[in-house]
Amino acid sequence: MKGSILPTLLVFGFCQYGYTHDIGSTPTTWNREISRVTYQDAQPRAVAIKEAVLSRRMPPWGAVKGFGDFKNDQGLTHEELELFTDWIEGDTVKGNNPNALPKAPKFETPAGFKVPKHGIVVKGNQRVKWRLVLDGLIPDRIPERSSVQIVAVLPDGDVEPVVWLYEYKDAYRHSFLLRRPLDLPAGTEISGLPPDGSITLIPGKKKGNGAK
Numbered sequence: 001m002k003g004s005i006l007p008t009l010l011v012f013g014f015c016q017y018g019y020t021h022d023i024g025s026t027p028t029t030w031n032r033e034i035s036r037v038t039y040q041d042a043q044p045r046a047v048a049i050k051e052a053v054l055s056r057r058m059p060p061w062g063a064v065k066g067f068g069d070f071k072n073d074q075g076l077t078h079e080e081l082e083l084f085t086d087w088i089e090g091d092t093v094k095g096n097n098p099n100a101l102p103k104a105p106k107f108e109t110p111a112g113f114k115v116p117k118h119g120i121v122v123k124g125n126q127r128v129k130w131r132l133v134l135d136g137l138i139p140d141r142i143p144e145r146s147s148v149q150i151v152a153v154l155p156d157g158d159v160e161p162v163v164w165l166y167e168y169k170d171a172y173r174h175s176f177l178l179r180r181p182l183d184l185p186a187g188t189e190i191s192g193l194p195p196d197g198s199i200t201l202i203p204g205k206k207k208g209n210g211a212k
Contacts, residue, residue, distance in 0.1 A: 043092050050088045053081060060172040064164035067149070070136070071179040119200040125191045132184045133204035134162075136177040140198040142168045150192040150199065152184055162190070175202065 042049065052058040053076065056065075061075040076084075087093065115138055120128070134152070142148055145167050152160040163176050181204045193199065 039092075039094050043094075046088045046092045050084060053084050056166070060169065062165060062168055062172050062174075063176065064166050067161050067164035068176070069179045070163075070176050072175070072177045115200050116202055119202055121198060121200050122190045122193065123198040124193055124195050125189060127187055127189045128184060130186050132188070132201070134178065134182040134184055134201055135204040136175055136202040137163065138175045138200045138202065139165065139168065139170075139173055140200055142170070142197050142199075143194060144168065144170060146194070148192060148194065148197065150190065152182060153189040153191050155185055155187040160184075162192075177202070 049058075056075065059074050059076070061073065063070075063075070065073070065075045119138070120132070121140065137150075142165060146165070147167060148165045150162040150164070152162055154160065160182055162182070190199075190201070
């Protein structure tokens with residue numbers, strides 16, 4: 001049945017990121033060993049899976065969904081969250097057609113990322129000197145488990161959401177790549193970072209020349 005196949009696909013999807021979950025917060029550990037997950041593996045951990053998914057600890061995207069739009073967004077949609085909840089609260093139905101189950105996928109090691117040489121480091125609240133086409137950003141120094149709402153305040157007072165880091169963990173550090181680049185005029189203030197926090201802005205093709 002479709003209701004039991006889709007949760008299986010979503011559990012498989014967690015594994016592709018190659019992360020290990022914080023065992024201290026839930027007994028469920030997500031790592032390469034789960035790449036051969038079965039119903040027998042998942043069913044006893046159903047409550048832990050539900051808690052990890054609904055709290056958005058898994059998959060570890062690290063940002064509030066809907067605040068900024070990212071092409072590499074790994075967070076689950078509301079429909080996928082509802083699917084998990086319905087499946088678990090419905091007694092984790094196994095399904096009755098083994099031929100309909102997907103094959104266990106093979107996962108490759110996730111590609112790492114490098115901070116671009118032309119990246120612009122921003123510390124605290126800073127203004128960009130020149131017009132900047134912003135493709136994304138990479139967190140550099142963000143306090144562990146903190147929630148940081150970063151916005152771009154334009155010279156005319158308009159505010160563009162950039163990213164809202166939520167319960168940030170440096171172990172899951174990755175880039176946040178905007179689906180639609182932001183065209184920021186000179187004088188735009190990057191705001192919301194703590195005094196000791198920093199990020200690297202990723203310029204687009206028409207890059208700016210720094211931050212003041």
